[in-house]
Amino acid sequence: MFLVRFCGAESRKLIALFLIALGLKWLPLRAQEATLRIFFPDVGHGHAALVISPTGRTLLLDGGPDGAGSAVLVPLMRDLALSRLDVMIATHYDADHIGGLDEVATAFPPAVAYDSGDLTAPRESRLFTEYVSAISPVRRTLRAGDEIDLGGGVRATCLVANGDLLSGGRVGIFGRSDPFDQLENSASIGLLIQYGDFDLFISGDLTGGGGATTDVESTVAQLVGDVDVLQLSHHGSATSSNATFLSRLKAEVGIVQAATANTFGHPSVEVVDRFITTTPTSGTRPTPPDGDFPPARPPILFQTQASPPSDTRVSHQGFVAEGTIVIETDGRQYTVRGGRLQPRTFPTDGAERGVRTDFPPTILTRTSPVIPQAGEAVLLTAQIADDSGQIRSTRLTVSVNEEEPMSLPLARFSKTLFVGEIPGQPDGTLVRYCLTAEDDAGHATTSCGLYFAGITPIHAVRAVDAWGAPRYEGAPVRIIGQVTVGSGAFNRMQTEVFVEDETGGIRVFELRSQDRPVNIGDRVLITGRVKSFHGLLELDITNPLPVPP
């Protein structure tokens, strides 16, 4: 692992000698000096986070859109009387993230500027060219596993970049031909910022499988673990913050940086619903608020600007700052304030105590076929990786139709490749599988998946829990039925149809790539994934099956 140290042993030794020469043992630490501050400035539609450690070391993560550097970030840094910028990081190269970085670099030349290198560099982009020329003498590539020591006990750890994971594993994000796969977002750097018991995760526009994107989040989540604060990826877009990711992070506080004027549907109502009804670290799953107002207890969302008022796709359940959101923490509790917000103090959630430097394994599973025919066995391959390189034990369990799980053998084919076989099942059988891996330090990760075998009655797919969320969210399934609402009935884009069998009906989305219309009365076979969309349960056929590794 590569270590960036600002407060090296040598300089500490020199300071100590100097103080001893003065007859002092050590300078007393004042209370406010032990505070880590993170600013989420109102940069309009874009990302930016300014981190100031207790020792005054500074890190700027993204710079908002073009102009936000001069208009927002530089004035903020001057207001804070900052004398320098120690570290600049670009999570990825979208305009709303790098646009203002050159302006900041001109006023506050960073000592070092990190990004993910040139694999996804948009060489034609003016903003990218301006960004690179502003920081080129100090430009470095940040890689998964790199640590940035900000001093005073604050550590930023790069968990993912370009789909490469700190564990040594990899989510394959390159080589897809789908024009909607959002490669540059999938390549985003994900940074875990830790101080005492306080944990914050920021990952630019990292993708979670929504739309046609690659699901990087679910695997990264295994490294992130339980956090206190999460900056919701991609401004709360429906492409990110999937259920697996949110339920592993269990964030008490979420931050969204999006503009009232945005036309992208940020923050998405389904993402915010998912966020505020995720079971927090301690306690029970919150009841969804009965209406369109912010909930009273965690998980709580804060946003820099109000959501677009007349966009039916967005949520209005966040607390709005209409200004810069600031988080201050001593590593035991943290306060969220700024703009119009009433300051609120939260205790750290008690999980993931202290600053972690040793991470659990990552597990990335694939099943083939994704939806087996009745009686057909499924080959399960798993990429299991760990930062120590040592996997002590693995365990594969399978449960059929929610019955007691049974253990199945898992064979090791290489250092990171493991293979198991799940026996064939009759039509409509729900299969859940879980894989657990433990490293030599005893850190364990469990990764689970599910599918329906053969052909499944629609009513079985439709099961929901008390929150109205699909019981089998994300499950791949095959149905056969008759079209009751044909393509083009709802909109000219011909994106959706309704299909019915003897047991029930379901919305199927989206058919844009379908070259011929689907008409009422057609008998169709459909494969897709179960998904909740604006409170409507549907079969999502957007993402091709199987999902690429």
Ligand SMILES: [Zn+2]
């Ligand atoms: Zn963005």
